[in-house]
Amino acid sequence: MTDRDLVEYLGDLGVAPREAEAFQVLLQSGQRTVGQLGAYLGWDCEEAKKTVRHLMDLGLVTVGGSHRSTVSPAEPSIALDRLAHARSAEVQQAHLAALHAYREYRRCTGSQSTDELVEVVTGPQIVDRIWQFERAAESEVARFDSPPYHTDGGANPIEVDNLERGVKYRVVYSSSAVQNSAYYAVNIQPCIAAGEEARVLTAVPVKLTVFDRRLAIVSMSSVEAESNESLLLVRPSSLLTALLGLFETAWSSGYPMHLSAQVPPALRPLQRRILELLGTGVTDDTIAQLLGISRRTLSRHMEHLYLLAGAANRFQLALYAARKKWI
Template identity: 60%
Template sequence: MSEDDRSAHLLRLGLSKSESVAYLAMLDTGPTTVPALARRLDQAPLDTERALARLSRLGLVASHGPDGSRIAPIEPSIGLGHLANARTAELQQAHLAAMDAYRTFRRQVHPQAVDHLVEVVTGPQIVERIMQVEDAAATEVLRFDTPPWHTGGTPNPIEIRNLERGVAYRIVYSKSAVENGDYYACNIRPCIAAGEQARVLQSLPVKLGVFDQQLAIVSMAFGDAEVNDSMLLVHPSSLLRALTGLFETSWRSAYPLHFGERVPPALRPIQRRILELLGSGVTDETIAELLGISRRTLSRQLEQLNRAADATTRFQLALYAARKGWI
C-alpha cells in the first residue's frame, strides 16, 4: 500500500491532513523531536506540536527517552479503534438525522400518507427506485412478473448478479410474459439458467416484488397501467405481510416453468422444454417461436411424446408425464 493510500485511510478515520502526515512520517523516522519532525514536514513547529498533541490524546504517539523530550509512534490498534468507533457513531447519527428529515418532508408533501407504511413513486423515479431496491436485496426476492415492464422488458443484469452472490429468486410469470418472445429470450431464460425458480399462471392481479420480506413494490398490471403510471413502496406492516401471503398462495397454485437441469432418459432436451411450455398454457405457435423451431418440428416432437405416452390428448400426456417423473 502506498503512502498516499495510507494517508487517505487515516483521513477517513478522522485524522486531519497534518496529523496523518505527522504520524506516517514518524513511522519512517522512529523516535524524534518536535523541531526535527517540523523540519522534515517543512512546517512551523507550533503546527507540528498541535498535530502531535492530538495524536497523543488519541493514543497514537507517546513521549520517549529518559527526559521525555522525544516522541515516538506506538502500537495503533487502540487509538485507531477509538477513531473507527467515533466514525461509526457519527454515521449512525447522520443516518438518524437523514431519516428524521425525510419523515418531516413526507409529512409536509404527503400529509395524507400513512407514515412509515406506503410511499408513492411516479414518473422517471420509478425505474431508479426499482433498481436501487433490487440491487440492495440480501437474501430473497419474490416477484409477480407481468407486462407492461417499467424497465422496457430488457435483460436484468442485477438479478443475474444477485443470483451469483446467493440471493434466492422465486418468480411467478403471467402467461402474457412467457408469450412475449423477446422478453422470454432476453430475460426469462437467462435468469432461469442462472438459478431462478420460475412458475407461471394464466394471469396475475398486480405487478409485485417483495425484497427480503422487508419491502414490497406494487404497481398496476396490464389493464390499469396506462391510467395509473405509479408505484407503491410498502414497508413492514400488515399490508406487507398480506402481499407476501398473496405471493405464497399464487406460488403454490402456479405451474413450474422450469423442471431443473435433469432430463429423463426417455426424453430429449427439446422435448423436456416442450413439456415445460405446454404447462404454461401458451399456444403451439408461441412454443415454436420461443424454442426457435418450426411448427412442423414441434408437431413431430409432440407426436413422438404422444406415442411414448400412448396418449391421444394432452391431458393424457400430462398424466403420463407426471407418473413417469417427466415433470
C-alpha cells in the same frame, strides 16, 4: 491523471494503499519478479508475496514464469468494473441499513407515520429505485410478473448475478408475459436457466416484487391501466404481510415452468424447453414462436415426447410428466 490520482482512485474502489502502490509500479515498469517488486518498494519477501496474492485475488495482476514468480499487470477494466459494482452494492446496502435504523428509531419513539410505511415514487426515479432494491437483495425475491414494464421489458442481468450469489427467486408470470416472445427470450428463459423458480397463471392479481420479505414494490398491471407511471413502496406492516400472503396463495396455484432433476438426461435441450412451456397453457403456435422453430419441427419433437411417455396427446403427456415428477 497523476500517479497520486490513481492510488486514490483505487483506494475508493477498496484497494489497500500497499496493493495500489505495487500495481502502480507494475504499470510503470512492466513485469517484475516478486523479489524485484519487493526490493523496489523496500519490502521483505513475505510482504511482497502477500501483496501479490491480494492483487491476484482482485484480478489486477497475473503470475507466470517457470517458478510462478514473474508478476505482470493485468488489463484492469474487468477487475475494476467488478470492484466498482461491489462498492456500489455496499453503498446501496449501507443506504438501506441507515434507512432501516432510522425507521426503527422512529418506531421505538412512537413517531412513525403512515407515510413512512407506504411511499409513492413517480417519474424517472422509478427505474433507479427498482434496480437499487434488486441489487441490494440478500436472500429472496418474490415477484408477480406482468406487462407493462417500467424497465422496458429487457434482460435482467442483476437477477442472474443475484442467483449466482445465492439469492432465491420465485416468480409467478402472467400468460401475457410468457406469450411475449421477445421478453421470453431475453428475460424469462435466461433467468429460469440461471436457477429462478417460475410458475404461471392466466393473470396475476397485481404487479408485485417483495425483497427479503421486508420491502415490496407494487405497480399497476396491463389489466388495470394503460399507463405505468407510479410505484408504491410498502415497508413492514400488515399490508406487507397481506401482500406476502397473496403471493404465497398464487404461488401454490401456479403451474411450474421449470423442470426437476428427474427429467431423463437423454432429452435434448429443446425438448426440455418444450416441456417447460407445455405447463403454461400456451398454444403450439405460441410454443413454436417462443422457441424460434417451425410447427413441423415442434411436431417432430412432440412426437418423440409422446412416444417416451406412451401418450396420445398433450393432456396425457402432462399427466405423465406430473406423475414422474419431471415438473
